Amino acid sequence: MAAATLVGLAGCSNTPDDDASTIVRTTTKIAGAGVVGIERDTHAACAPATPADPGAPDPQRIVVLDSAAMDSVCALGLWQRVVGAATSDAGTPQPSYLGAGVSALPSVGPAGSPDVGLIAAAAPDLILGSEPADPALADRLRAVAPTVFVGADPVQWKDRFLASGKALGRGISAQQALDAYTADAARVGAEINARQTQASVVRFGSDSLAIEGPGSFSGQVLADTGVQRPAYQRLDVASKDIDDLGDAEGDLIYVSFDGSGGLEHGTSVMESDDWHELGAVTDKRVFAVDDAIWNDGNGLVAARAVVTDLQRSLNEYVS
Known part of the structure; x- marks a missing residue:
């Protein structure tokens, strides 16, 4: 069956x-x-909002260019500040493990070639993602709003998360979240x-x-x-x-x-x-x-x- x-x-x-x-x-x-x-x-997949680092920028309108960056935004409790998010190249919604709210965020086009016009219309104060394949796209995005690329190598996911945290003005919270995950993973591993x-x-x-x-x-x-x-x-x-x-x-x-x-x-x-x-x-x-x-x-x-x-x-x- x-x-x-x-x-x-x-x-x-x-x-x-x-x-x-x-x-x-x-x-x-x-x-x-x-x-x-x-x-x-997935109701509590995203963390509660974390505080900004003292003196750090605190973006209020965020555009996210890929699912890994969306995971970071979710982990730091800032997904409700996302005003536009790129979807996969196949046009599917955001990853379902991040919850229904994230999946309903407005699209700015596919991750491989986001619509710069839609991004500009969203009036972001931060654009966050991995390194784009097209350098010209990076320049166009930087002309819209402060843009941070944290690298595209999935092997370096922990470093990318910390870099995303810094870009979001939450370097301290990102390190704390990573440390808490490390401790929890070790604890669960011992239990099983x-x-x-x-x-x-x-x-x-x-x-x-x-x-x-x-x-x-x-x-x-x-x-x-x-x-x-x-x-x-x-x-x-x-x-x-x-x-x-x-x-x-x-x-x-x-x-x-x-x-x-x-x-x-x-x-x-x-x-x-x-x-x-x-x-x-x-x-x-x-x-x-x-x-x-x-x-x-x-x-x-x-x-x-x-x-x-x-x-x-x-x-x-x-x-």
């Missing part, structure tokens, strides 16, 4: 509600994998005996399967909790495509899907005989997680969501 449901969902029209993260949130299993985070509570488990983290693309290494966003969060990784997943790169399904083995396996293509490919692989030869599959210890959080999140709110997912699944079995 779960497989039939997935086929039906995957075959629907390409609307914002048809992406893989929506399917993950509304389905209890994907090809035998238990879905984590179905009942995720994280160091006793070697977790595999893999991501399906439309025609690929990749290991998410310790340097990836989710890999760093696992490390913050003390979760161990199988020897063949201790990569010196953030992510690496694999051909041998044996490299996906672990005490348990976390899987995510890059869009509907990744879901279709992943479902096919996870229903194969070779996949069912993996020990974690036999032991019913495969869990599907939200790609928008584990791979695309790249921020403090997403990191806390990953910790919550670990807390609810690391020592569990799929029933």
Whole structure:
């Protein structure tokens, strides 16, 4: 029945509600994998408003150019000051894990090519985002309002968060929030005996399967909790495509899907005989997680969501 449901969902029209993260949130299993985070509570995802640093600028009208910057704004409790936000290049809303209020913020066009006219009409006093691909766009944005780019490398998500905090006039609060996350991740890790488990983290693309290494966003969060990784997943790169399904083995396996293509490919692989030869599959210890959080999140709110997912699944079995 779960497989039939997935086929039906995957075959629907390409609307914002048809992406893989929506399917993950509304389905209890994907090809035998238990879905984590179905009942995720996003009502308090964004923090209460934090105070500005003494003498620092305190922006009142913020335009956000990408989801990672939006995560930072949310983590510091300033999302209600956002007067415009870029959407993904596919035109989907903001990441759902940030809550319904964030998803309803007015759009200023796609993240890859935001509409400068819409941004100017929003009259921001701060524009915040990653480094744009087009230097000319950066110059046009700077002509509208003070503009801060904090870098585009997801491996450096903690540094990017602190840089965003400084740009928002909240460097002190950003450091405090990061320190609190670090302490909470370590505490949760101790509570669930994280160091006793070697977790595999893999991501399906439309025609690929990749290991998410310790340097990836989710890999760093696992490390913050003390979760161990199988020897063949201790990569010196953030992510690496694999051909041998044996490299996906672990005490348990976390899987995510890059869009509907990744879901279709992943479902096919996870229903194969070779996949069912993996020990974690036999032991019913495969869990599907939200790609928008584990791979695309790249921020403090997403990191806390990953910790919550670990807390609810690391020592569990799929029933």
